[in-house]
Amino acid sequence: MFRQTLIVVRPGTRTDRSGSTVDDWSPQAVTRIPVTRVSVQPNQQAEQVGATRTVVTTGLRVLSAPGTTPDVRAADRVEYAGLTYQVVGEVARWPDPTNSTRVHHVEFTMTRVTG
Template sequence: MLRAPLVDDVYGKARDWTSAQPVGTYRASVQPERVGSGLAADEDRDRETTITTYRVFVPGVVDVESADRVEFRGLLYDVVGSPRLWPVGVNGRHTAFTMRRVDG
């Protein structure tokens, strides 16, 4: 995971991704989003689209924020929305979040 500092720019504050720092490396379950990606239910099977959004489940409670980025298989993704705890079994927890491919 990468976290960039907030810096002043002409519009106020912005993330400086050229100064991003790693905040952790984790093993995770990364699953393609089913809604809005891949094959839509009403589309023909020969009209596939590129999946650019994934659900991520990291064991335990990890330091991830909604403004972070994730490097996955050599590509960058933005964390979308707020990460949340996902209960697993009786005493287990995962940190769950959605990530979307960074364009450009």
């Protein structure tokens, strides 16, 4: 069940013209983190048909194997099956039912919007 792999893509940072620190998604600035032992499952699909374009939203739920705690953050992007998704919301770290000081597994959702 936990046989899928994905790549977490984390931005670097840079200073913009006003002196603020902002995310840098350029290829040379990002960090790519391989994550194994996950289960990726369908979560939501939606389609909005408009006069000039159709917007398609695809959501997936990711669960890590028990005893694993992959390094995934709300601001990350994720590459899975050749497509890039955005992590949605905070990453849930579920406590171990027999030892509340440990994480049992991690869950998060990710979404891709096209159109």
